[in-house]
Amino acid sequence: MTTSRELFEDDLDLPDPSAQQRYARLIGLDPIKARLAKEAELILQPHLLQEWSLRTHKTVLPAVDRLAHRPPLIIFAGDVGTGKTTLAETFADAVARRHRIDVRVKRLSLRARGTGAVGEMTRLIGTAFDIVLDEARTAGSTRPTILIIDEADALAQSREASQMHHEDRAGVNALIRGISQVATEVSGVLVIMCTNRIGALDPAIRRRAAAEFDFSRPNDTQRAAIITDLFEGVPLSSSDLRQLVELTGPGDGGYGHTYSDLVDRVLSATCLAAYPSDPITAELIAEQIRICPPTPPFTAQP
Ligand SMILES: Nc1ncnc2c1ncn2[C@@H]1O[C@H](COP(=O)(O)OP(=O)(O)OP(=O)(O)O)[C@@H](O)[C@H]1O
Ligand SMILES: [Mg+2]
Numbered sequence: 463m464t465t466s467r468e469l470f471e472d473d474l475d476l477p478d479p480s481a482q483q484r485y486a487r488l489i490g491l492d493p494i495k496a497r498l499a500k501e502a503e504l505i506l507q508p509h510l511l512q513e514w515s516l517r518t519h520k521t522v523l524p525a526v527d528r529l530a531h532r533p534p535l536i537i538f539a540g541d542v543g544t545g546k547t548t549l550a551e552t553f554a555d556a557v558a559r560r561h562r563i564d565v566r567v568k569r570l571s572l573r574a575r576g577t578g579a580v581g582e583m584t585r586l587i588g589t590a591f592d593i594v595l596d597e598a599r600t601a602g603s604t605r606p607t608i609l610i611i612d613e614a615d616a617l618a619q620s621r622e623a624s625q626m627h628h629e630d631r632a633g634v635n636a637l638i639r640g641i642s643q644v645a646t647e648v649s650g651v652l653v654i655m656c657t658n659r660i661g662a663l664d665p666a667i668r669r670r671a672a673a674e675f676d677f678s679r680p681n682d683t684q685r686a687a688i689i690t691d692l693f694e695g696v697p698l699s700s701s702d703l704r705q706l707v708e709l710t711g712p713g714d715g716g717y718g719h720t721y722s723d724l725v726d727r728v729l730s731a732t733c734l735a736a737y738p739s740d741p742i743t744a745e746l747i748a749e750q751i752r753i754c755p756p757t758p759p760f761t762a763q764p
Contacts (some may be wrong), residue, residue, distance in 0.1 A: 464585070464586060464589050466593050466602070467575050467588045468568060468571070468573060469570065469571055469573065469589060469593065470568050470570060470571055470590070470685050471569040471571055471585060472569075472591075473566055473567065473568055473569075474530070474551060474566070474567035474569070475564060475565075475566055475567075476552075476554050476555045476558040476564065476565040476566075476567060477555050477558040477559050477565075478555060478565075480497070481552040482552070482555045482556075482559075483557040484548055484551070484552045484555060484764070485548075485549070485552035485555055485556065487691070488545050488548060488549060488552075489680070489684055489687050489688045489691065489721070490681075490684035490687070490688075490721075491549060491677075492544055494549070494675050494677070495549070495553065495556075496682070497673070497675070498536070498549070498553055498673075498675065499553065499556060499557060501536060501672060501673050502536075502553065502554060502557055502608075502652055503557055503560075503561075504529070505532075505534045505650075505652045505672070506554070506557060506565070506606035506608075506650055506652055507557075507561060507563075507606070507650070508530050508650075511526050511529060511530065512526055517754065525642050530649075531645065531646075532645070532672045533641050533642065533644070533645040533654075533670040533671070534641075534644055534645055534651055534652045534653060534672065535641050535653045535655065535658075535667075535671045535672060536652065536654050536655075536668055536671060536672055536674075537614075537654075537656075537657070537660070537663070537668065537671045537673070537674040537675070538654060538655070538656040538657070538675050538677060539549060539656075539657050539658075539660035539663075539674060539675070539676055539677065540660075540675075540676050540677030541677060541678055541679050541692070541720060541759055541760070542658055542676055542720055542757055542759065542760050543660070543720035543721055543722025543723060543726075543757060544670070544677035544678060544679060544680075544720060544721055544722075545677060545721055546612075546656040546677050547610075547612055547656055548607070550610045550612070550654045550656055551567055551569070551610065554567060554606075554608050563604065563605065563606065564604075564605045565605065565606050565607070565608060566597070566601070566605060566606075566607045566608070567581065567607075567608045567610060568594060568597075568607060568609050568610070569610045570590055570607075570609065570610065570611045570612070570617075571614065572612075572613060572616060572745070573586075574586045574587060574617070575591050575616060575617060575633070581632070583617075583632065583633035583636070584632040584633055584635070584636040587617070587633055587635050587636040587637055587640060588639075588640070590640070591636075591639075591640030591643060591644070592652060593743075594607060594640075594644070595643060595644065595648055595651075595717050596649060598644075598648040598649075598650060598651045599647075599648055601650070604733060605650075606650035606651065606652070607650065607651045608651075608652050608653075609644075609651060609652070609653045610654050610656070611637075611653065611654070611655045611656070612656045613656065613657065613658075614655035614656060614657045614663065614742045615658070615659045615662040615663055617633055617637060617658045618633075618634055618637055618655065618657075618663050618664050619634065619662050619664065620677055634664045634666070634667070638664075638666055638667060638710050639665065640669070641653055641667070642670075643669060651708050655671075658760040659695070659760060660674070669737075679717065679718055679719070679720050679721075679756075680718070680719075680720075680721055680724075682711060685706075685707050685710050685711065685718070685719070685724070686703055686707050686727070688721060688724055689703065689706050689707065689710070689724065689747075690703065692724065692725065692728075692729050693729075693732075693742065693747065696741075696742045696743070698744055698748075699744070702744035705744070705748060706744065706747055706748060706751065709748055709751045709752070710723075710724065710728075710751055710756075713756075715755075715756070715758070717756055717758065717759055718756055719751070719754075719756040719757075720756060720757055722757075723754065723756050723757055727754040728747070728750055728751055728754050731750040731754055732746055732747050732750045732751060735749070735750055
């Protein structure tokens with residue numbers, strides 16, 4: 463028998479101070495954050511839409527009913543290291559705080575893909591959705607659930623891909639069935655799929671999404687913001703900052719540093735280079751940027 467522990471990473475229960483901090487540190491995503499908060503709020507707390515309709519129209523408009531029956535699926539698509547996973551894991555912290563509710567984040571493990579044995583992926587995905595549906599029935603709308611399917615292209619590859627294994631096709635069907643069940647049988651569940659390869663996602667899945675958000679590498683202003691944030695306390699003049707922004711921008715390769723290149727690589731390389739006896743300077747940061755080139759965009763074919 464497959465257990466919850468085998469199919470999911472550890473649950474994240476929100477609100478949580480570390481999620482709040484990770485969310486707050488995401489730069490350049492304000493328009494996505496604002497739209498997502500609204501979408502998520504209405505999917506996770508559908509009664510809010512009814513209350514609004516009653517307040518403003520004195521009746522529950524048919525539009526509200528239609529909206530309530532949209533598949534509760536949102537897709538995060540875009541370049542590597544641009545905050546998709548972090549945002550998916552943390553955005554509901556703000557929703558939880560605003561409405562004084564608990565939200566559970568469940569993360570489907572890549573293990574749910576199985577080993578390729580006939581029928582295995584279908585069974586694993588089916589079981590994963592059964593667990594989410596069961597939990598949602600018990601919790602009701604008092605504790606909504608976010609189900610994250612990260613690297614979704616691994617599970618939801620286009621059924622049109624000619625080389626696709628029969629087993630994968632069955633997995634996509636199981637996924638579509640799961641999402642439809644979530645839409646019709648329970649409320650307060652939102653599925654988020656993240657992918658680097660939106661083109662590889664099955665069109666039947668994309669069509670069902672209530673919204674699709676695009677994530678991209680930081681532009682000049684966003685790189686300036688993240689460099690300032692990362693090196694807070696280090697004296698950087700405006701010409702230093704201009705130089706660092708330039709150095710991390712698109713060079714000959716046509717692509718610049720990703721957020722994670724800066725947060726995970728340049729920052730640690732710089733600290734380690736300065737430690738134990740030197741201070742961090744603009745020159746040292748520039749040197750480390752040259753040593754840590756940007757991650758190439760994801761181009762592998764589905
Ligand atoms: N917009 C951002 N602002 C600040 N930090 C960011 C941003 N995007 C990513 N990071 C940082 O980069 C790291 C990787 O982010 P994350 O895993 O969320 O990216 P991703 O888009 O899911 O990448 P992948 O496509 O490789 O899965 C994290 O440490 C995160 O905090
Ligand atoms: Mg990710």
